[in-house]
Amino acid sequence: MKFYIGTTTLVFAALLCMAIADKRYLLYDCNPGEGFNLRRDVYMRIANMVKNLREQKECKGDDWVLVLPPWGRIGYHWKERDMEQSKIPWSKFFDIPSLAKHVPVIEYDDYVEEIGDAKVDEIWYLQRYEEGWSSGNWEDKMHERPCIDQPVYESEGNSDKIRGWFWGYEETYANKFKCVSVQGSSKIFFGPLCGANTTAQSIMLDRGENILHDMFGGKDYWDCRRSMRFSKELVEEANEFRKKHFGSNDEADKTVMPEDWTEHKCTEGDALGGPYIAAHLRRKDFLYARKDQVPDLEKVAKVLKEKMQEYKVNKVFIASDGTKEEMAQLKTLLPEMVMYKPTKEKKKAFKMGGVAIIDQIICSHARYFTGTKESTFSFRIQEEREIMCFSKDMTFNRICSDQEPKDCEQPTKWKIVWNSDSEIWQ
Template sequence: MLFFSLLLTSCLVLTFAEDDLQGYCDAKHQSCNIHLEEDEKYILYDVNPPEGFNLRRDVYMRFAIMMSEAQKHENMKNWKLVLPPWYNLYHWKTVDSSHKPVPWSMFFDMESLRNFAPVVELYEIFPKTKRKHFEINRLYILQNFPDAFENGIFDDKWEIDKDCHYSGSFWGYNNITVKEIDCVKFQGRTSMLLELISLHPSDKYVMFAHGEIPLHDYYGSKSFWDCRKSMKFSKKLIDKARKYMSENLNCIDERCSTYISIHWRRQDFARARRKDVPSIKGTVRQIDKAIKKYHPHILDVFIASDAQNSELEQLENQLNDIGYRVHFYLPSSSDLQEFKDGGIAIIDQIICSHAAFFIGTHESTFTFRIQEEREILGFESNTTFNRFCPDTGKCEQPSKWTIVN
């Protein structure tokens, strides 16, 4: 097809991307001290570009659990999962965060990740190739079926399709090429991707586009929580959050009793989900009610939010007026440079996770990740699974996805 011909032709003329991120190396440099076995094979994936940081963390879990389970079978022991660099995320606004690929080690404890599943960073496999470009043997472009509930039933299934389009950028690297492209309609569990891999046993590097389409195999199970617990944040992010908590919120404990936290999602939610989010006055009223009911001794409120400064000022002023002290983590320019937008968001999440009580935003993945952290820390569910309600109308509290040990 014409699209495939153009794509492959353009891929073959690409050259190396220069990258100055600490911890990166490329195939031109002999100083990359990385040892990879010759018989290893690799699974790569990407996620639909508009999807945010916290949804991508969930997609990682689907693939990591698949790989962890696959390691139990002899013919899959030499397969590894390649972590897609963080690149050009929609919510990341600073230039350094948006336009350079960022490795997972910037945000997560790699040793902990590898204790659960066989994962490697993308830059770690570049030295494997003897060419100037890194060639992916096969790219599967996953697509949804037009009717997920055909005949009223959701079946796990896949089928090879004839036509599709891939708009990915290979995370900003211009040394990545593709040899073969297969279009696949797909619905069902992530482990079914192994069936596709088995079609071409000689492939060494296999990639799946739209990794958000396959579903969890074991959502909420012990395997799910074992994977989630392995996603420990990097030490420097934890240290930064703890320092803030100690200096501003008078807490040095795992489970704090000195403040409550909220995640107040605005921007796109305030526009597109007006029936699910409260006004500023409604937000103040709900914070005040929760504190008086559950923690009447607390006066400190930590807020993580994407709201405009004008909204945050109004919220802070109204809370101040009724006697509360309001706290935000305000990164310095050096913090932004060191931690990137993703790291700043994680620091917010860590601080929210340790609070005595948490109120989140309905159906926000940022809130979901905080709730998971609080489950791991051992908080009572009634301090965790709470949401802001609209000013009027019905308001169902969130489902309680409690930890399984």
């Protein structure tokens, strides 16, 4: 029996094969010690790298896709060591279709299914320059170098497979590994990734926190940040808490945003916020690492009572990593305080990252917010409020410690960029 295939079918098949061949995947990971909110910032650096790779002339024809690294193994911040706190997909915390409006993304499990194997072609382990920054003038540069530290990857016996930590997926392996000293922003990767140094279909950049933003605070930064909408499950939980404890909702608070973030734009001061104020109080390691910047609980209670009077509200929401004893003491000093305390079932369902996000959503919708200096948790809340167009005076605040002057330095007021990279600072 003979089969005849028409010309149109052959052309379509050829184009399909070319499309598959041209698809390339960028994976990344961070130092295990990096916290949840810093990792969100690293995502933005890598996502904008992929966006720019897709626009580079030397990368023409390469359909770059960002593979989202499963969440877990966040040492200090996520104390639970069981498998329930690893292999967590991004969809647990974020709205994937929203992310994809900025850059093509895919969950790790879907990546494995798509390529048909749990592997990465190449790992580039990003490290510092051993000689340090000694030239006197900053320059963006990268070179393949001998490994300075011993990476957590090794060859498997006599095979060519390289094993290591791949987000808890023991079956995953790599074909090739090298250490790369890097200093600078993601733009220095364009040439090497676009054929100058590799034609691999999949490349993993480990220690992605070593890559800097091309334009911190520019339009691409804010577009990527706006695309990071939270999962509907977490938003619904936070909204229900706001409604129950504060009588807060988006319509009354003037924080309604369109479903599609690309259609959203507002002006500073458009948002009113719910009838409560909110504070993020970072404690634990900050009590000794930044002890001169952390106010005592008596000072916190005093300032928050003053702010409740100023904004004519009678409730304050507290997000904190403080101990039970510290929060009990604060409750005595500040009876009006409310905290989000999920049931065991909800805590298990939302994971530790989800509980943190719910805290951030509630804080971001408050009439007034005050945070902790140099805390990425507070910074993420300030970004959310900037996106919703709260007044900067109601957003970029912190409580001074007793060791600081009364007019201590307040957080930098970042201005959202809607249309261009002009006027980034204010």
